Amino acid sequence: MTTYYNWPDNFPSTEWFEHDRFGLFIHFGLFSVGARHEWYMTTEQIEKDDYKKYFDYFNPDLFDADEWAKQAYETGVKYVVFTTKHHEGFALWDSQYTDYKITNTEFKRDLLAELLPALRKYGLKIGLYHSVIDWHHPDFIVDGLHPARDNLVEREKNSERKMANYQQYLRNQVTELLSNYGKIDYMWFDFSYPHRDWGWSKGKGKNDWDSEKLEQLCFDLQPHLIINDRLNLDRGVITPEQYQPQEPLTQDGMPVLWEACQTMYGTWGYDRDNYEWKSKELLLKMMIDTVSKNGNYLMNIGPTARGIITNETKEVLHYFKEWMTYHSRSIIGCGASYFVDPIDCRYTQNGNRLYLHVYSWPYTHIHLKGLAGKVDYVQFLHDASEIKFRTFDPEEVITSTETKISPDDIVLLLPTVKPTTFDVPVIEI
Numbered sequence: 001m002t003t004y005y006n007w008p009d010n011f012p013s014t015e016w017f018e019h020d021r022f023g024l025f026i027h028f029g030l031f032s033v034g035a036r037h038e039w040y041m042t043t044e045q046i047e048k049d050d051y052k053k054y055f056d057y058f059n060p061d062l063f064d065a066d067e068w069a070k071q072a073y074e075t076g077v078k079y080v081v082f083t084t085k086h087h088e089g090f091a092l093w094d095s096q097y098t099d100y101k102i103t104n105t106e107f108k109r110d111l112l113a114e115l116l117p118a119l120r121k122y123g124l125k126i127g128l129y130h131s132v133i134d135w136h137h138p139d140f141i142v143d144g145l146h147p148a149r150d151n152l153v154e155r156e157k158n159s160e161r162k163m164a165n166y167q168q169y170l171r172n173q174v175t176e177l178l179s180n181y182g183k184i185d186y187m188w189f190d191f192s193y194p195h196r197d198w199g200w201s202k203g204k205g206k207n208d209w210d211s212e213k214l215e216q217l218c219f220d221l222q223p224h225l226i227i228n229d230r231l232n233l234d235r236g237v238i239t240p241e242q243y244q245p246q247e248p249l250t251q252d253g254m255p256v257l258w259e260a261c262q263t264m265y266g267t268w269g270y271d272r273d274n275y276e277w278k279s280k281e282l283l284l285k286m287m288i289d290t291v292s293k294n295g296n297y298l299m300n301i302g303p304t305a306r307g308i309i310t311n312e313t314k315e316v317l318h319y320f321k322e323w324m325t326y327h328s329r330s331i332i333g334c335g336a337s338y339f340v341d342p343i344d345c346r347y348t349q350n351g352n353r354l355y356l357h358v359y360s361w362p363y364t365h366i367h368l369k370g371l372a373g374k375v376d377y378v379q380f381l382h383d384a385s386e387i388k389f390r391t392f393d394p395e396e397v398i399t400s401t402e403t404k405i406s407p408d409d410i411v412l413l414l415p416t417v418k419p420t421t422f423d424v425p426v427i428e429i
C-alpha cells in the first residue's frame, strides 16, 4: 500500500480503491424528472413549493436493480457510487428523519435497499454519494449559491435557521445509510466551498457541516471506509470534477490519492435535450489517461425518471465493455509508470508489466526510451500477437533507409496500418 499525502496513517487501507481504478457514478433523483441540469432548482430560481411537483410526479416504475447492476458489471467497473441525496435534499432511501423521501412518492419502494444487494451480487463495491448541501432542509442557511432563495425575505429567514439542527440531521441520515444497508466501501460527500464570499453570505465548509464529527461518525460505523475530501478537512480522496490533471497528483513529493469524476455530456443527471455528448473514444482516453496518472476514473450516468438507462448511455457502456473485455489487464491493478510516455501514448504499469496505450497510430515504429535490456517479449494485449522489436547493435551498419536507435532504447516494429478496430490498442511489454 502506498503512503499518500492526503491519506493519514490512521485511516483504513486504500488497497481495494487503488487496485480497482474504474467506477460508475449514478446520478438519480427528483432532478431526473425535470430532465435538465441537476442544478435547475437553483439556476432557474425554483421555490421549494414549486419544486414539489417533481416529488409528486416521481415514479421510476421501470427501475430494475438487477439491470443497473448488470450494466455496471458488464461495463467493467469495479465499484458504483450512487446519489443517496443530491443538493435538492430528496432522500432515495426510507429515511425516518424526513418526509421528503422516495418511500413517500408514488414509487413507494426503498430504491437503495434494492440497489445495493444487486450491486453486491455482481461483486461490485459500493460508494454512497451524499450532498452536504441541502436546498430543502428548513434549517439550511441559504447563501449565494442558492439564488432561488437569494431574496431579502429568505435572507431574513436565515437568522432563524439553525445549522446545528441541520448538522444533526446530516449525522442522523448518514447514520442510517451506514448502519442499515450493509457494508459500504466508499463515502462520497459533495461539497465544500469555504472560500466563496457573496458579501451578505459566505461559502460553507467544515464548520458548517461539523465535518470532524461527521467524518468520525463515518469511520465509527464503517471502519474500513474510503472517504473523499469534500468535507473540507484536507484529507481523503481528491475528486477533480470534469478535469484531467496533466501529471500524477503529488504534494510535498508524495503521491496523492485521487479520482477523476467525468460526465458523458457535461451535466450529471438525465439531461434530455443535451446533445453535447463526448465521444466514446474521448471517454476511453480519459480513463486511460487517469490511470496513467495514478488516479481512479469515475464515469457518470444519469438514468431517466422511469429508472431506465438510456440507449445512448448503454452504447457508451457497451463500448467500454468491449474494450475492457480485452484490455482490463492494463487498467485494473495498474497505476502510473516510472517510464516517460512516448508521444501520443500513455503508459500504465503493474509490477514489472508495462502497458503502452497507443492514442494515435504511428507509421511503423515507436521508440521506447530507457527500456534497453529490460524487455524480453512484447505483444498486443487484445490478441496476444507478438510484436518484434529492435535494440541498439554497435556492429550494425545503419543505412540511410533505417532509423538510428539510441543504446538506451528499444524500437517496436509495428504494422503501418493499425491492426485492430479498437480506438486505443494496448501493447503489453
Ligand code: H79
Pocket: 038, 039, 043, 190, 191, 241, 261, 268
Ligand atoms: O453531483 C455533481 C454536481 O451536481 C455536483 N458535483 C457533481 C458530482 C456539483 N455541485 N456543484 N458543483 C458540482 C460545482 C458548482 C458549479 C456551479 Fe453552476 C457553477 C454552480 C453554479 C455555478 C454550473 C452552473 C454548474 C451548476 C450551475
